[in-house]
Amino acid sequence: MATRMNQGAGDASVTTELLTGINFENVKNERHSKNGYSKMYPNGYTKYVDGTNCYKRGKSYLNGHTLTSSSDEEHHNLKDKYVNRTSDNTLRKDAKKERVFKESFEQPSILTALLTHLGFYILMFLGYLSQAFFPPKIAQEKNRDGYPPLYDRFASFYSRYVYRRVRDCWNYPICSVPGAEVILKERVTKDNGWTFEFTGNKRKCLNLGSYNYLGFAEPSGPCAEFAIEALHKYGVSTGATRQQYGTCELHVELEKLTAEFLGVEDAITFGMGFATNALNIPTLLSPGCLVISDEKNHASLILGIRLSGATVKVFHHNDVKHLEKLLRDQIYYGQPNQPKGEYKPWKKILIVVEGVYSMEGTIVRLPEIIALKKKYKAYLYLDEAHSIGAIGKNGRGVIDYFNCDPKDVDILMGTFTKSFGSAGGYIAGSKQLITYLRQQSYASKYACAMSPPVAAQIIAVLKILMGKDGTDTGRKRIETLARNTRYFRRRLAQIGVITYGNEDSPVVPILAYLYSKIAAMVRTLIELNIATVGVGYPATPLMEGRIRICLSAAHTKEQLDYALETISKVADEIGLKFSRLPKDPNPIEYDKIELDY
């Protein structure tokens, strides 16, 4: 199941020309530090303790705002912990001044890499064999003789003979609210994934798959009650577009609250999160504009950019140096293919990033990007689909997390699907921007307004998060999620699986590499009553197949412990403990986890 579209698709020219000169050396260094770790510490922890030399070398990579392979930082901390405990306090103090950015991208051993490639080729080969001997059982096109085929050969081969073998790992139907626990509707396939049958059984699983970060997906309680009230008052739909008689009081209230929550002047909301990106970016850009987009951006952003007709350049994931280099080069060279080599500057430059990346579990390096944006007079579009509500002291997303000024981000976008347990999306920003969008946005002109009960659910959640309901439930949920996240990630590191991303990100990818291991892991975990999501090629690079876990404030410590024990057991069986980083020998205590706000 793909969750990310290849940016190269479409003909937005995404070649990142690496020109000679400017800053390139640094970029190279970082790449090296990112990948070179395994070479430096082949045995991880043990070698490091008696060799301070390695430690020093590791430190030299931490130059400025580089893309840290955090493993360096981890060493830094570990050294203080186990070797020189006295300096622990001073380090903490330093950490408080500027948020320590702990992000990990450990590389697997060469053997794993080889096996992954080999496994994939075997899978493809077997696919071709089975295509030759067992023609597809699904219905062929009827009475379309003489028509050119509807699909490309490779695409249909891939979905029939490669994806089909693991098809049972996705699209699992549920028949309950997707809360901390979810009830799966059991199904079996008798013909290797061509068709499924329901067994009639139901299986209650711990839900580590849904985007229910704050646990507001609830069938009862104040939010559901408020939604039901709105349902009876306004109906399920206003039956019209926002511009033409489709705006009801709830929409107005919701937009006011959203703006207040985010600390900006105004906000506008839409009925679908995907459409918010796809239909609003085109109104802001035109041909002659440049978009600099993160390589891991979501499909909706890429679609919006493609529809706008602007030129796209892609920077390495969360790599601020590369972003700066692109900005410098692009401002310098201007629009390409001008007559007589004339210099024609870009009309405007828009940097498009996400808050928390849903597949990588990384958090955007917002302070550095804001600095760059100011320096190079670019505009910033921040998609907070996964971060709004989920991180930050007050749940206000990455801006809150880094203590940045919301006014420094030109366009704040987010969705209500995830933390809010509802649907839809918003764009927030200056009064002028929102007024412009109200008039020009394709979504408010042509698409149906948000459903009133959906809006009511969001309003109720926003009020809880802002403490307007007179309780501290909102704050407690945010803290529980933050604690769950750190606890879970630390315990996973102890277990010895490779996880990606920031230590504060509730999205936790566990690397499985091999295609078959992803499927085996998902299947075994469902057998053991844990629902997780597997992602493989082509949604991720071939070398980065993974299991993804989304944590929630609704998860209790006991549930997390069960999940961790099970994952540890299954990872042993399947062989997922790839990590060669030193492990923290001390037990991790849930209640003592510090939350540095």
Add this chain to the structure above:
Amino acid sequence: MLNEILQSTNVGTVVPASLVIFLTFIMLRKTKSYKKAINVNQNDRIYCFKPQPLIDFTRINLNEALEIPAPDESDPDCMNLAKVNYLDLLNNINLRKEAESCIRIYGVGSCGPRGFYGTIDIHLTLESRLAEFMGMEETVLYSYGFSTISSAIGAYCKKSDIIFCDEKISFCAGQGILAAKSKVVYFKHNDMEDLNTKLQEYEEKEKQRKKLYRKFLVVEGIYAATGTICPLPELMSLRKKYKLRIFIDESLSFGVLGKTGRGVTEHFNVNRSDIDMIMGSLEGSIGSIGGFCVGASVVIEHQRLSGLGYCFSASLPPFLSHISICALDMFEKDPSMFEKLKSIVQIVDERLRNLKGIMVISDPLSPHKVITTTNIENREETIKKIHAACVQKDIYLICLKENLHFNLNVTMKDADIDRFINTLQEAVGNILCS
């Protein structure tokens, strides 16, 4: 003389030598232009870079209302013809109760895309019910009407393909075509001769390149822009002749046209298996939110991996799916409502056509009516004035540039129709006289 020179110089050395000279010349030229570009200091350029403002201020018109709020329908005099409510399912109390019971089981949102535990059993039920209702093999469900049409077109049409498309096609289909990057050929609105000549053109081209193009035909059942119905029988014969794949956008016609509400295919009695895909919206007569595509499973299955709005978006909230199922139940149980709607539509259409100064653009059978003035001068302003006069009398219509759009519904009684027509006549009369 020439011979001597040729003999003295070896051809084997001349050729590479000239090549070397030629290459160095090119290289020198390149470095020269490169140096020329570098004359300007990079920092200067960055310093001098003045981007345009993020938004185009000239396009903001503060004199016009940004959003028109929904009128208060608790007022008995209020006649809201702006909203799409053909079968009055938006105000149905039973459906609201059904939605409530659904929220009490499943919550409001689905918290995930279809692939990642966002597939709720209600979605599967609705998909099979829609397929069954339309008598086709498979349905795929989207969470927003707009994204349905744009994603579905983008899933099939690739760069080397050709899309034949009516010039009055809806904006959302236009976005889908834009995303697909295929070659688009627009034909005149409902003009079959124009389409035929354009198809012939491409048939010639196909003969020249000796390879068939993958050709798509995208039309709407009832056009949102004009309220006209597509001439489906003629389109079907062209489809057969030129081997087109036909996609019909039935956002407005589903649950409206035909004896049992199965849309434009039933209206013209066309065999649905000849249609490659029907795209519908749940925002039309069903009175929910969302959209669907229905067709043969070979075709539709593809969208589960390639429909962008399907794969990458959270699934439809369960209660919206559930009331769609309830609405389908009602369609099947009581098909007389379609007849009732049809008779109201026909009555209103007849009376509109008798009005002086008004020109009806839409089809007599379409509940989505589009009218304009017979007077060509100052059309936009006249329409605005008529719209304002109707609003004063508590009748709400949609005013879009040179046309007035409105949606009829089954609740309209004879007295309502009288009141509406009289108001319209009065407004038109006043404006034309003054």
